[in-house]
Amino acid sequence: MNDIGLIGLGVMGENLALNIGRNNYSLSVLNRTIEKTKMFMEQKVRDENIMPFYDIKSFVESLERPRKIILMVKSGEPVDNLIHELLPYLENGDLIIDGGNSYFKDTDRRIEELKASNVLYLGLGISGGEYGALNGPSLMPGGLLETYKLVEDILLNIAAKVDSKPCCTYVGDDGAGHFVKMIHNGIEYGIMLGISEAYNIMRKGLMLSSKEIGDTFKKWNDGELGSYLMEISYKIMYHEDENNNRPLVDFILDKAEQKGTGKWTSITALELGIPAPSLTAAVDGRLISHFKEERIKLSNVFEKKKVNLSLDKEKTIYDLEKSLLFNQFILFSQGIWLINEASNVYNYNIDSAEVLRIWKGGCIIRAKMINFLIEIINEDRENINFLNNKKSVDFLLGKFNSTKHISNIAKDLYIPALIHNTSMDYFLGLIEENSAANLMQAQRDYFGAHTYERVDSEGIFHTEWE
Numbered sequence: 001m002n003d004i005g006l007i008g009l010g011v012m013g014e015n016l017a018l019n020i021g022r023n024n025y026s027l028s029v030l031n032r033t034i035e036k037t038k039m040f041m042e043q044k045v046r047d048e049n050i051m052p053f054y055d056i057k058s059f060v061e062s063l064e065r066p067r068k069i070i071l072m073v074k075s076g077e078p079v080d081n082l083i084h085e086l087l088p089y090l091e092n093g094d095l096i097i098d099g100g101n102s103y104f105k106d107t108d109r110r111i112e113e114l115k116a117s118n119v120l121y122l123g124l125g126i127s128g129g130e131y132g133a134l135n136g137p138s139l140m141p142g143g144l145l146e147t148y149k150l151v152e153d154i155l156l157n158i159a160a161k162v163d164s165k166p167c168c169t170y171v172g173d174d175g176a177g178h179f180v181k182m183i184h185n186g187i188e189y190g191i192m193l194g195i196s197e198a199y200n201i202m203r204k205g206l207m208l209s210s211k212e213i214g215d216t217f218k219k220w221n222d223g224e225l226g227s228y229l230m231e232i233s234y235k236i237m238y239h240e241d242e243n244n245n246r247p248l249v250d251f252i253l254d255k256a257e258q259k260g261t262g263k264w265t266s267i268t269a270l271e272l273g274i275p276a277p278s279l280t281a282a283v284d285g286r287l288i289s290h291f292k293e294e295r296i297k298l299s300n301v302f303e304k305k306k307v308n309l310s311l312d313k314e315k316t317i318y319d320l321e322k323s324l325l326f327n328q329f330i331l332f333s334q335g336i337w338l339i340n341e342a343s344n345v346y347n348y349n350i351d352s353a354e355v356l357r358i359w360k361g362g363c364i365i366r367a368k369m370i371n372f373l374i375e376i377i378n379e380d381r382e383n384i385n386f387l388n389n390k391k392s393v394d395f396l397l398g399k400f401n402s403t404k405h406i407s408n409i410a411k412d413l414y415i416p417a418l419i420h421n422t423s424m425d426y427f428l429g430l431i432e433e434n435s436a437a438n439l440m441q442a443q444r445d446y447f448g449a450h451t452y453e454r455v456d457s458e459g460i461f462h463t464e465w466e
């Protein structure tokens with residue numbers, strides 16, 4: 001009998017299976033396309049205790065009770081279909097673990113639906129890509145605590161370790177794990193766009209070569225901006241196309257794809273009524289990139305009268321670094337605010353400092369900054385928006401002029417800096433004592449008799465404006 005089963009031998013499933021096997025657990029594997037299972041066994045499996053199966057019944061029967069089955073398949077319908085296929089063979093107390101990027105509301109629903117069959121369900125957010133899955137990902141399990149306890153040992157062993165602690169924690173109830181993974185991806189989109197905007201300014205404003213941009217990213221990665229995404233960005237800049245020995249990045253079509261987690265983050269922010277414009281800008285940035293044909297057409301009809309800037313290279317690079325720190329901080333603050341709000345609204349009971357701790361290793365958004373963020377959260381555990389803190393404001397104010405400078409350079413050069421501009425405006429919005437929403441309230445009352453409150457007396461008011 002094997003300790004655990006895994007269905008779905010795609011990029012993530014294969015590597016996770018090898019990781020589990022290497023950690024001395026016996027594993028049954030199954031994949032829809034049989035050929036893939038065969039190739040996996042022949043080409044990838046070495047000494048690991050991994051056994052292939054080609055039908056659901058014998059796969060399930062090969063597992064120790066209570067059975068633990070990880071699904072590593074495409075999110076959405078395939079997950080529901082597999083649950084449906086598995087159910088006839090499962091017994092009371094068996095456990096399905098969904099390790100894909102499922103929508104957290106689907107996970108809430110599945111946990112609820114499976115109660116009728118007495119089958120347990122864990123929504124497991126996994127980050128770290130192919131490398132992480134193999135060598136230690138960041139794991140974000142959510143569901144019943146008792147359910148998590150059934151696989152805690154395996155998850156802690158296969159997770160990445162930072163300061164000898166596994167980057168895995170019980171995140172919270174129901175779909176909490178997938179909720180947190182969704183926010184992780186929302187932040188990931190934002191950091192990626194921020195770095196890409198800095199790249200654009202360096203190549204178009206400072207006329208730096210890919211190699212020089214790579215050197216700058218590398219230097220930043222050694223400093224405060226150190227992060228996995230910065231590390232891969234400098235490596236990408238150095239990477240040459242084997243056909244022509246020129247930077248490969250120059251030959252990649254500038255249309256960014258997405259699979260949905262960023263979009264879900266924005267939708268959720270709107271549903272929860274928590275402002276997260278930078279996270280949304282990150283999705284919009286990808287969407288704009290997608291309209292390549294329109295962009296080509298429009299770039300020819302609009303005359304871009306460039307200001308002769310004669311940029312100071314050193315100062316611009318300094319300001320870019322500060323502006324990326326500003327941006328990254330805002331992205332994390334918006335994400336954590338959403339997590340804290342969801343924790344209250346959906347009763348997920350998430351500890352956001354613990355979430356940040358498990359994001360310190362294994363995952364795509366691991367960054368040096370996270371230690372500082374945890375410190376801020378721990379100063380006031382009741383504060384759900386950690387931007388609302390003196391240390392946070394001081395940190396951002398220290399980078400504000402640089403961010404403003406970068407934003408101005410970008411405008412003068414007609415370079416979009418969506419995420420920089422949005423993060424700056426978000427910050428300005430949150431530090432503005434008297435906003436212009438008084439006018440919007442007046443407008444609402446004018447056309448819709450929606451009423452308003454006054455600053456000088458209590459009560460609800462309506463005016464006949466005409």
Ligand SMILES: NC(=O)c1ccc[n+]([C@@H]2O[C@H](COP(=O)([O-])OP(=O)(O)OC[C@H]3O[C@@H](n4cnc5c(N)ncnc54)[C@H](OP(=O)(O)O)[C@@H]3O)[C@@H](O)[C@H]2O)c1
Nearest residue numbers: 008009010011012013032033072073074075078100101129
């Ligand atoms: N790639 C990443 O960096 C990453 C990181 C974190 C989480 N994830 C999530 O992890 C999950 C797997 O991702 P991946 O990158 O490993 O995907 P992948 O390489 O595209 O593999 C997809 C897997 O899903 C299976 N599958 C698709 N439709 C199915 C269906 N209707 N019924 C049964 N099996 C089906 C495929 O089986 P066949 O071989 O038969 O097609 C394959 O095993 C996804 O939810 C993804 O969002 C991915």
